[in-house]
Amino acid sequence: MLELDVGGDGSLRVERYAIARLPREAVTDGNLTKPDEVAVAMRQAWTSLDSRTRDIALALPASAVTAKKLILPSDASEADIEAQAVSEANLVVPFPMEEVSLDFQVLGPSERSPTDNEVLVVITRKDRVEERVAVAEAAGLRTTIMDVDTYASQRAFDQVSFQLPDGGRGQTVAIVDIGHTTTHVNVLHDRKPVYQRDHPFGGQILTQEISRRFGIPWEEAEEAKRKGLLPDSYEGEVLRPFLDTASQEISRALQLFFASAPQQHVDHILLAGGCSSVPGLDEAIYGRTKTDILIANPFARMAVSSHAKARQLATDAPSLFIACGLALRRFDPA
Numbered sequence: 001m002l003e004l005d006v007g008g009d010g011s012l013r014v015e016r017y018a019i020a021r022l023p024r025e026a027v028t029d030g031n032l033t034k035p036d037e038v039a040v041a042m043r044q045a046w047t048s049l050d051s052r053t054r055d056i057a058l059a060l061p062a063s064a065v066t067a068k069k070l071i072l073p074s075d076a077s078e079a080d081i082e083a084q085a086v087s088e089a090n091l092v093v094p095f096p097m098e099e100v101s102l103d104f105q106v107l108g109p110s111e112r113s114p115t116d117n118e119v120l121v122v123i124t125r126k127d128r129v130e131e132r133v134a135v136a137e138a139a140g141l142r143t144t145i146m147d148v149d150t151y152a153s154q155r156a157f158d159q160v161s162f163q164l165p166d167g168g169r170g171q172t173v174a175i176v177d178i179g180h181t182t183t184h185v186n187v188l189h190d191r192k193p194v195y196q197r198d199h200p201f202g203g204q205i206l207t208q209e210i211s212r213r214f215g216i217p218w219e220e221a222e223e224a225k226r227k228g229l230l231p232d233s234y235e236g237e238v239l240r241p242f243l244d245t246a247s248q249e250i251s252r253a254l255q256l257f258f259a260s261a262p263q264q265h266v267d268h269i270l271l272a273g274g275c276s277s278v279p280g281l282d283e284a285i286y287g288r289t290k291t292d293i294l295i296a297n298p299f300a301r302m303a304v305s306s307h308a309k310a311r312q313l314a315t316d317a318p319s320l321f322i323a324c325g326l327a328l329r330r331f332d333p334a
Contacts, residue, residue, distance in 0.1 A: 001017065001018050001019075001020075001042070001045040001046060001049050001056075001323065002014070002016075002017040002320050002323040002324060002326075002327045003015040003016045003017065003049065003051050003053060003327065004302075004324075004327040004328065004330065005305070007303060011302070011303060012302045012303070012328075013302055013303040013304065013305055014299050014302050014303070014304045014305060014308050014313060015051075015305050015307060015308070016049050016050065016051055016305070016307045016308055017049070017308055017313065017316070017320060017323075018045045018046070018048035018049040019045065019316060019319065020041040020042070020044040020045035020048065021041070021222070022037070022038065022041050022180075023037045023041070024218055024219075026038050026041070027181075028181070029063070029181070029182070030060075030061030030063050030064055030182075032131055032132070032135060035131060035134070035135050035138075036138070038135050039135045039136075039138035039139045040139075042135065042136065042139035042141065043138075043139040043140060046139060046140065046141060050307070054140065054141050054142050055141075055142050055143075055144045056136060056141050056142065056143055056144065056145075057143075057144065057145035057146075057147060057326040057327065057329045057330075058132050058133075058136065058143050058145070058146055058147070058326070059146070059147045059148055059149040059151075059152050059322060059326055060124060060128060060129070060132070060146065060147070060148050060149070061148075061149055061182075061184075061198070062148055062149055062150040062184065062196050062198065063198050064124055064125070064128050065122050065123060065124040065148050066092055066093065066122070066123045066124070067120060067121070067122050067123075067148075068088055068092065068120075068121045068123070069107075069118055069119065069120055069121075070084060070085070070088060070118070070119045070121060071110050071112075071113060071116045071117070071118060071119075072084060072116060072117055072119050073115070073116055073117070074109065074115055074116055074117045076117070081104055081106070081119055082104070084119075085102055085104045085119075085121045086102070088121055088123075089102050089121070089123045092123065093123055095125065098126075099125055099126050099127070100123060100124075100125065100126060101123075101124050101125070101126040101128075101129045102121060102122060102123045102124070103121075103122055104119055104120060104121045104122070105119070105120045105122075106118075106119050107119065107120055122148060129146050132146070133146075145326070145329050147325075147326055147329060149177075149184065149322050150184070150186055150193070150196050151325070152322045152323075152324075152325030152326045152329075153175055153177060153184070153186050153272070153321065153322055153325055154175075154186065154188065154193060154325070155324075155325035155328050155329070156272075156296070156298045156321050156322065156324040156325035156328070157173075157175060157188065157191075157270070158328075159298035159299070159300070159301070159302075159324065159328075160270065160294070160296055160297065160298055160300065161191070162301065163294060163300075164267075164268060164294075167191070168188065168190075168191050168268075169190055169191060170190055171189075171190070171267040171268065172187065172188070172189045172194075172263045172265065172266050172267050172268075173187070173188045173189075173266070173267060173268045173269075173270055174186075174187045174188075174254060174257070174266045174268070174269045174270065175187070175188065175270045175272060175296075176250055176253070176269055176270065176271055176272070176273075176276075177272040177273040177276075177321060177322065178201070178202060178203065178246070178271065178272070178273040178274070178275035178276050178281075179202050179203070179273045179274060179275065180202045180203050180204050180274065180275075181200070181202040181204050182198050182199065182200060182201070182202055183198070183199045183201045183202060183249065183250075183253065183273070184196070184197075184198050184199075184273075185197050185198075185199065185253045185254075185257065187257055187261070187263075187266070189263055194261060194263070195257050195260065195261055197253070197256065197257070199249065199253050201246070201249045202273075202275060203225075203273075203274055203275035203278070205242065205245070206225060206238070206239075206242045206275070206278065207221050207222050207225055208221075209238050209241075209242065210224065210225055210230065210234070210238055213237060213238055214230070214231065214234075239278075239279070239280065240280075242278075243278070243280050243281055243284040244284065246275075246278075246281060246284065246285070247281075247284040247285045247287065247288040247289075248288065250269070250285050250288070250289065251285075251288045251289055254266060254289065266289075266291050267291070267292065268291065268292045268293075268294060269285060269289065269291050269292070269293050269294070270294050270295075270296050271285070271293060271294065271295050271296060271318065272295075272296040272318050272321035272322075273318060273319065273321065274318065274319040276295055276296070276318040277295065277315065277318050277319075282295055295318055296317065296318050296321045297314060297317040297318070298317065298320070298321060298324040298325075299313060299314075299317055299320075299324070
């Protein structure tokens with residue numbers, strides 16, 4: 001959970017952040033399998049945050065939404081766009097419209113037809129939105145924005161693109177967000193999204209192996225992994241095999257992208273998610289892909305308030321990548 005603010009000169013500042021550990025399997029494949037326990041964790045994070053702000057932005061996983069781009073006349077009214085969005089939803093979703101939640105955003109003039117606009121329509125099941133809103137309410141919070149993790153990721157990318165030649169323009173960048181159970185690959189070409197896919201691989205594999213190899217409970221294994229409190233044999237017996245497996249998974253994920261896209265190489269891989277800070281992972285992926293690797297820190301050019309510890313924030317930054325993209329919605333003029 002992350003709170004951003006803006007300084008007097010218009011620069012962004014990290015005001016506060018907090019991380020609360022979710023119980024095992026509380027969220028599975030983007031589904032809230034234990035909503036009551038998720039609400040408890042959200043409440044713990046908000047309490048730790050020590051903020052007066054109760055309004056929050058949440059995200060659905062990309063796997064829970066259907067996104068379509070429409071080309072419509074630039075003079076189309078909002079009512080016309082909505083009618084067309086509903087018509088499109090009728091064509092692509094296999095359930096009644098009363099069970100649908102949708103929204104749209106005018107992206108701007110179409111490259112192929114400058115007199116028309118590109119309109120992004122995002123469709124999901126209403127109950128997927130409502131369950132997240134209900135969990136937030138149970139934690140004492142108010143959901144003001146429901147985003148999609150892919151779009152939040154792209155927004156956070158704007159905070160790290162300065163590290164790339166020409167800000168990433170004309171290049172292909174794979175944002176690889178390695179979470180606890182899922183790795184989300186979001187490829188941008190010339191700063192525009194061209195490919196998204198989820199892969200069933202995450203940091204829980206390392207936790208499972210620590211638990212099995214050293215005979216300790218899951219929760220203790222997770223804590224030992226996070227704090228680096230593991231036996232000397234950990235590196236050779238557990239970490240190195242995991243790094244080899246992780247680099248193979250990322251390489252395969254990129255091969256799937258190459259098989260379905262005109263781009264046949266990636267200029268940069270941006271690692272995000274909690275697992276991306278595992279020691280040696282960036283080197284292992286580079287060794288297999290021979291591609292420039294960056295570990296995401298969307299706060300590199302932000303000020304940090306006295307409520308947050310700058311050194312710890314630098315360590316936790318990859319875990320907060322999507323949270324950063326959500327917090328930036330407050331400053332989005334759209």
